[in-house]
Amino acid sequence: MQLLAHITAHLIIYSALVLSLSFAVSKVNIWSVGHLGFFGIGSVCAAALLATQPTLYTFPCTVLVAATAGALLSALLGFATLRLKQDFFVILSLAFSEVVLGVCISWKGPAGFNNLARPTVLGISLEDDWVFIGVVLLPFFIAAGAVFVRFSRMRIDRVCALIQANEELAMVLGVSPLYYKVGCFCLASATASVWGALATIYARSTDPNQISIESNLLLFSALLFGGLNSLRGSILGGLLLVVVPSLLEATLSYSPFGGNYAAEFRQLLMGCLLIVVVRWMPKGLVGATTLNHSRGGR
Amino acid sequence: MTDLLINGVVIGVLIALVALGFALTFSILKFINFAHTDLITVGGYLAYSCGRLKLSVVPSVIVATVLTGLLGVVIERLAYRPLRGQRLSMFLSSFGVSILLNSSITLCFGSTSRTLPIAQDAVRVAGRTLASAEVIALCLFLVLLPLSWFIFRKTQYGLAARAISENWDGVALLGIPCDRLVSCVFFVSSGLAALAGILLGSLYSLSPQMGHKYGIWAFVLVVVAGFGSIFGIATTGLFAGLLITAVMYCFGSYTFVNAVLFGILTIVLLVRPDGLFGMRLRRF
């Protein structure tokens, strides 16, 4: 029962992360390869607040702080660098994630914060995992999903498609691509930040190792597997991030390789899977668009 | 003090070698080859294995470099060639390759650091004691960088390599074997990564993560220097090496190195979006 709760919670969190990345990648073609950096920021904000004053800082406050931190930082980063060539931004994004990792580790060490208390919401205690999922995680995810779906139906989605298709045409039609790019990037990053906070509250601790380069790559791949620009695709991506490693780990523990190296073997298989999928399934499993190749550089 | 200086220069040199290899593949195929960083690790571990197989120093290095070069060619053939022209797909494919290489190495060798006992003996140069690995690194730098500059600026093949990224068919029509050229470039760039990996492993330590650690510095270096010029990479590399050593000396850990590099990267890109030595592209 406990395990099931863990799996469900992780599923929701990862799906939300994939969805948030989708805002940046599929709407405005920003390859935010360091997306987990914002997850880390939200995570650390929440942990810092909860560790210092658990009773003073209530739940909404924590989430708000995380969201603001993510939004501000991404806005700064975005305005400064989104005029650049795509490739430069990728490296910048990755470097950013590494910096966040470094800050996390130097703040509290490789083990991160531990033994944080879960705050209460409207008087409801969140100690039970299922209650937490039902009261916090699910509603947040439904909200995120609703925003995504609504966004796809608004004119703003058409304008984003225009910016991706032909920036010069967009400019001549009076659209300023930079504002839209930064806006979507902020939305994506603030969401990741919020989910970082939620994940920290759920786990009652932070784990800086989640923000590694490999995890970033896997998140990006999950977006591709599940499919870009689609809510179902994001959920599928989350499923892949949760289920496949567990399955692989379970089956591999019976293999001659033994349980010791299951994690690496699983990664190896995921690497192969990634290469294969990119080659033969460019739309992902249920994606609505293919990857935007021609716009890869300015 | 001079020790720090030498240390800085050596690190800078090795990062520049990696950056050079990376810039080569980027110029040719116009995508970020993420797996390049893991080839550093592969090179280091291959040399380690050769050492365990009782090969002496020089053959180990040669074998490791050549094998890594060939591995680079194979990777290009299998993971990038079928996707040519689709930059994001190639980029993601390189993710897959990177993960693959990383986990393979961890599976084979475990995740603890090891030392690479190559070129560890001390050498006296100009009154100072250096590890011979450091000397080798400096020599490589002084030889390879001008050599690559010469090849890329002055020879027909260098010209063709640069032209390929703009106009594949045009170059092919001139009778130049494009695919083979691309394979050559991958061989050379992977070899450079391997050499850097061997030397870094010898001077510091081998670990499955070393490729990513140094690789990110090399990436940042290439972006700051801009993709247009080998001389730019060389000089920026030297400065970067000195800076990294200085930061580590002051703060005692790697974490601030990344923060400082990131800060400099952002500032440079704000002021000079094409990189310090980048080819000036027409802005509007």
Place this chain on the structure above:
Amino acid sequence: MPPLLRVSGLTFSYDPEAEPLLRGVTFECNTGKIYGLFGNNGSGKTTLFNIICGLTRHTAGQIDYYGGVPSSLSPSNICSFRHGLARTFQVPALVDEISVFDNLTLARRSVGERFCDVLHSASRLDEKFESQIEEYLRAVAIDPLANKAAGSLSYGERRLVSDLMALLTGAQIVLMDEPFSNVDAGRLDALKRLLRKEAREAGKCIVIIEHSPEHLAQDLIDSVFCLRKTLVVNGFEGSPQETLRVINSFTYDEA
């Protein structure tokens, strides 16, 4: 009535040391007129358009739009300044994945639409604009294509849609880069009629880059510019035969 567009002393070169491509280009465009911009290949016609709409920065000179200058010289600012500026590209620019109709709805962004409008549902546009789109599509007889994806159109059809998009923005200054290329004869007349109507009735000033002088013969262009580094012919207005002669002599002059 002040000129809608006034360019004075415009100079531009790609490379500061090389010979400038455009030198001291000066002209005015008034409301209700259709201008033809001629010049040999490489004479800088498209570059001139790029500079006017802000995609390229000129090295010297001044451009006034509706008698004023926008606060920021970014293309999106220039094109939404006062009564707007519309421009088509030599290679028709459309969003391939969506339908022709949806492409044309994007034109509304240019003049008069505020940011909060993009937060409305994509399928709920104002009916006046939608019927205007349909009217234009019918005017050049491509209404059967309204729901086809823009990527599946032929070059000539894309050209027409792209031209319509520029007209639908409602901008008073319209720059059209070879609007007739590959358009079939039947639709060509309809397009010209539409352009004349836009100029005369809506008071727009339309500048057309053209290669072939024959298009003048049908009483389309009021005034002619011929560009070779500077405006060799600047605002010549005369009968179609005289205009034709001026253009031909300009073109042959080069050889």
